[in-house]
Amino acid sequence: MSLTKLTSTYHRDTYPAISSTNPSLSQAGKTVLITGGGSGIGFEIVRSFAKAKASRIIIMGRRITVLEDAVVKWREEFQDTEFIAQQGDLNDEASATAVWDYLNSHQIFVHVLVLNAAHLFPRGPDTLQMERKAVMKAFEINVGGNFTMTAKFVNQPLRPAGEKLNLVNISTVGLHMNPAPNQNPYVTSKAAFTALLGRIADEHPVEDVQIISFHPGVLYSEGVAEYFDKDPYDWDEMALPADFAVWTASPEAAWLHGRFVWAHWDVDELKADKEITKRLQQETGFLKVGVQGLTEVSGTSFLKK
Ligand SMILES: NC(=O)c1ccc[n+]([C@@H]2O[C@H](COP(=O)([O-])OP(=O)(O)OC[C@H]3O[C@@H](n4cnc5c(N)ncnc54)[C@H](OP(=O)(O)O)[C@@H]3O)[C@@H](O)[C@H]2O)c1
Numbered sequence: 445m446s447l448t449k450l451t452s453t454y455h456r457d458t459y460p461a462i463s464s465t466n467p468s469l470s471q472a473g474k475t476v477l478i479t480g481g482g483s484g485i486g487f488e489i490v491r492s493f494a495k496a497k498a499s500r501i502i503i504m505g506r507r508i509t510v511l512e513d514a515v516v517k518w519r520e521e522f523q524d525t526e527f528i529a530q531q532g533d534l535n536d537e538a539s540a541t542a543v544w545d546y547l548n549s550h551q552i553f554v555h556v557l558v559l560n561a562a563h564l565f566p567r568g569p570d571t572l573q574m575e576r577k578a579v580m581k582a583f584e585i586n587v588g589g590n591f592t593m594t595a596k597f598v599n600q601p602l603r604p605a606g607e608k609l610n611l612v613n614i615s616t617v618g619l620h621m622n623p624a625p626n627q628n629p630y631v632t633s634k635a636a637f638t639a640l641l642g643r644i645a646d647e648h649p650v651e652d653v654q655i656i657s658f659h660p661g662v663l664y665s666e667g668v669a670e671y672f673d674k675d676p677y678d679w680d681e682m683a684l685p686a687d688f689a690v691w692t693a694s695p696e697a698a699w700l701h702g703r704f705v706w707a708h709w710d711v712d713e714l715k716a717d718k719e720i721t722k723r724l725q726q727e728t729g730f731l732k733v734g735v736q737g738l739t740e741v742s743g744t745s746f747l748k749k
Pocket of ligand 1: 504510561667
């Protein structure tokens with residue numbers, strides 16, 4: 445079974461089952477926070493949540509002018525959604541915390557968190573020639589920053605008792621874009637956070653917080669344009685991961701709680717596949733980050749008989 449083709453239908457663009465205009469995926473009444481929502485894939489995720497009628501969308505990033513320009517554009521296009529630009533740096537715990545302090549003090553409760561921002565550095569031909577500080581920065585942002593956002597989201601003081609939350613993590617597991625410059629710290633820090641979220645999902649049932657990670661595909665974003673030429677690759681349409689993010693934040697995707705999937709996979713086929721359903725029920729490590737070729741072993745198997 446090939447990772448990138450778990451279903452025989454392989455999408456490169458959006459399709460009816462995940463379309464953000466699909467009433468079953470409606471985000472009406474929801475407040476959505478999207479990190480890195482001012483550019484790249486995040487910008488398109490904003491469009492999809494607005495099309496899904498989210499009541500309020502907050503975008504977070506370091507460059508306030510990028511965020512403000514995006515908000516001006518979206519306000520013109522979607523008059524029924526409120527847009528807020530919030531400057532915040534995932535590399536700085538105080539900065540990320542300040543975003544949540546602002547929201548809490550303004551009585552803004554977030555129902556959906558999309559962890560989309562990422563640090564794509566350092567790059568170079570030899571990992572062991574990289575500076576430790578630069579390597580650790582990838583982990584600080586892609587693991588530490590996302591951890592702070594997740595903890596603040598789940599523990600919001602304004603959260604009503606019993607209110608279900610939705611967390612969507614845009615991941616990067618399982619794709620090596622050779623001959624791209626080596627991005628090992630980026631890729632492994634993203635994998636580490638995806639692994640951590642899989643464990644967090646074991647602690648928090650789907651009725652508490654629905655957590656799903658997905659690979660968005662190959663998208664020609666602002667960040668990617670810095671180190672890839674556009675012409676040699678057949679890029680996916682932005683609407684695919686953008687609408688997929690809305691689908692993963694809906695009750696329709698609840699059965700994938702804690703798992704990692706690809707936006708390319710057909711969600712109807714995935715759901716109808718009895719073998720996949722069986723493996724999801726029986727294997728806690730299925731579609732989670734782990735060792736390829738091995739299923740997880742429980743510590744109880746080492747108990748003395
Ligand atoms: N593009 C692809 O083909 C591809 C493939 C696999 C996975 N992904 C994943 O998809 C997501 C989006 O990727 P992309 O290609 O759209 O990337 P991108 O064009 O580089 O955009 C990244 C966004 O994150 C924000 N950001 C970066 N560092 C931040 C920080 N420290 N604090 C807060 N915000 C920060 C940036 O805004 P500021 O600079 O203003 O902060 C920007 O809006 C990432 O998680 C990436 O790993 C992308």
